[in-house]
Amino acid sequence: MRLNIMGKLMLGFGAVLLLMLGTCLFLIMQMRNMNNDYTGLIKIKALAYGESFEALAHYNAAAAYLRQYILTREEDLASRYQQSVKNGDDKLGKIAPLLERAEEKDLLQKFQAQAADFKQEADQIISLVKASKSASEGERAVIEERLAQIESRSTVVRNLISAGTALADFEKQVLDDDANRTLSRANRDINISIILVAVTIVLGLILALFIARMITAPIRLLDAGAAKIAAGDLSGEGINLKTKDEAGRLAESFNTMLYNLKEIVRHLQEKSDVLTSSASELSASAQNVSAGASETASTISQVAGTVEQVTSNVSHIAEMAELAAGHAREGSEGIRNIRMQMDAIQQAAAGTGEVIRNLYETTSRITQIVELITHITDQTNLLALNAAIEAARAGEHGRGFAVVAEEVRKLAGQSAGAAKEIYALITTIQQESQKAVQSMEMSVTRVENGVQVVEEVGVTFERIIEAVQKLAGEIREVAEAAEEMSSAVQNVAAAAEEQTAAMEEVSSTTQNLAGLAGELDTLAGHFKLA
Numbered sequence: 245m246r247l248n249i250m251g252k253l254m255l256g257f258g259a260v261l262l263l264m265l266g267t268c269l270f271l272i273m274q275m276r277n278m279n280n281d282y283t284g285l286i287k288i289k290a291l292a293y294g295e296s297f298e299a300l301a302h303y304n305a306a307a308a309y310l311r312q313y314i315l316t317r318e319e320d321l322a323s324r325y326q327q328s329v330k331n332g333d334d335k336l337g338k339i340a341p342l343l344e345r346a347e348e349k350d351l352l353q354k355f356q357a358q359a360a361d362f363k364q365e366a367d368q369i370i371s372l373v374k375a376s377k378s379a380s381e382g383e384r385a386v387i388e389e390r391l392a393q394i395e396s397r398s399t400v401v402r403n404l405i406s407a408g409t410a411l412a413d414f415e416k417q418v419l420d421d422d423a424n425r426t427l428s429r430a431n432r433d434i435n436i437s438i439i440l441v442a443v444t445i446v447l448g449l450i451l452a453l454f455i456a457r458m459i460t461a462p463i464r465l466l467d468a469g470a471a472k473i474a475a476g477d478l479s480g481e482g483i484n485l486k487t488k489d490e491a492g493r494l495a496e497s498f499n500t501m502l503y504n505l506k507e508i509v510r511h512l513q514e515k516s517d518v519l520t521s522s523a524s525e526l527s528a529s530a531q532n533v534s535a536g537a538s539e540t541a542s543t544i545s546q547v548a549g550t551v552e553q554v555t556s557n558v559s560h561i562a563e564m565a566e567l568a569a570g571h572a573r574e575g576s577e578g579i580r581n582i583r584m585q586m587d588a589i590q591q592a593a594a595g596t597g598e599v600i601r602n603l604y605e606t607t608s609r610i611t612q613i614v615e616l617i618t619h620i621t622d623q624t625n626l627l628a629l630n631a632a633i634e635a636a637r638a639g640e641h642g643r644g645f646a647v648v649a650e651e652v653r654k655l656a657g658q659s660a661g662a663a664k665e666i667y668a669l670i671t672t673i674q675q676e677s678q679k680a681v682q683s684m685e686m687s688v689t690r691v692e693n694g695v696q697v698v699e700e701v702g703v704t705f706e707r708i709i710e711a712v713q714k715l716a717g718e719i720r721e722v723a724e725a726a727e728e729m730s731s732a733v734q735n736v737a738a739a740a741e742e743q744t745a746a747m748e749e750v751s752s753t754t755q756n757l758a759g760l761a762g763e764l765d766t767l768a769g770h771f772k773l774a
Contacts, residue, residue: 249490313373358400362403465485625656
């Protein structure tokens with residue numbers, strides 16, 4: 245029968261449990277027998293001994309009460325005698341069912357017979373004592389003599405005590421024998437129980453050892469095989485177990501694992517060699533690519549720097565073109581303002597010339613007025629002179645008029661002087677006005693020439709602005725193209741740097757891979773395949 249480990253364990257534990265159960269049942273039976281023996285000993289033998297001893301005691305008490313009754317003639321003692329006899333008879337009645345042996349029964353019958361003789365004789369004595377109480381002196385003497393004869397010849401009490409003592413002693417001997425026999429049987433049962441328990445323990449240990457060996461023997465083989473594998477020795481042929489339990493299946497799995505480990509290590513050794521070679525080639529290629537990528541990145545960085553410089557210069561040129569266009573626009577605007585100012589100057593010069601001409605004409609009229617004033621002052625001066633002459637002629641009466649005439653003459657002289665000054669000033673103004681008119685005419689001519697030049701300069705500025713704007717647009721396009729080129733170069737430079745970093749990582753990875761391949765080869769070398 246094929247059992248698994250659980251079945252073997254259950255079988256072993258079941259056998260041990262059955263042995264323990266048998267031992268327990270035997271012990272229970274022995275304890276029950278011992279209990280029955282002690283129950284019989286206590287309830288039968290000890291009770292029979294006790295009842296016989298108590299019956300003897302009651303009959304002894306009855307004999308004592310009877311002797312006292314003979315001496316004292318007290319009826320109470322007769323009643324006590326009767327009660328003691330009754331108690332003794334009751335005890336003898338209880339003893340009879342407890343006796344099993346013929347010898348016990350014979351002793352009981354003798355005890356009962358002696359008790360009957362004792363009671364018969366005691367009844368005679370009690371009757372004689374009661375009769376003596378009502379008898380005459382002569383009869384009382386006869387009764388006393390009769391009582392004395394009975395007492396002197398009577399052996400009933402001694403026979404009763406002897407029979408009771410014989411029964412009690414025999415029951416005590418039976419009790420002691422049964423107690424010793426029960427104790428001996430108990431000791432025997434204890435020894436047998438100890439032997440059974442020891443046998444059960446030994447059988448259990450033997451069975452447990454047998455089952456443990458059945459279970460641990462394959463496990464020790466598996467442990468030894470696993471220790472060899474742990475030490476790197478894969479040269480074993482596996483474990484051959486004929487059992488079909490869990491240990492057998494574990495051995496099959498162990499053999500499969502050993503075979504797979506051998507294959508894995510074999511492939512690992514092969515692949516580690518290939519990996520080492522590939523890692524070396526890849527590392528060399530990665531280093532070459534990394535060097536080329538580094539040179540490319542350096543060149544691209546230089547190109548990027550140049551492109552950035554060009555972009556910066558073009559941007560600066562574009563800014564300068566924009567600034568020139570702005571200045572040109574400002575110049576054009578200034579030309580327009582100058583033209584407007586020249587027009588205003590031309591108009592102002594023309595207006596000023598007209599004003600100066602009007603001023604010249606006005607000064608001509610003022611000259612005429614000044615000449616008239618001069619003539620009037622001359623006449624006034626002449627009239628004042630005449631008035632002074634006439635006042636002098638008038639004497640005292642003409643003194644006030646003379647004073648007035650003198651003042652008028654002074655005023656006329658002052659007016660004449662002022663008129664001369666005004667005339668001189670007007671003459672100067674007329675001269676300067678003529679010069680101013682001539683100058684203004686020349687200025688107008690020059691302004692007209694300036695306006696023409698300004699118009700020509702304005703046209704030139706417009707052409708310059710148009711050319712500068714066109715140039716600024718082209719420069720902006722160049723700047724945008726340069727910026728795009730700079731961005732593209734930066735992207736290429738970044739890509740080249742990333743490629744360089746990637747190649748460095750690849751180189752580092754290949755070096756790590758080569759190291760891992762070496763470690764794998766070392767690890768694979770730890771295993772012994774044959």
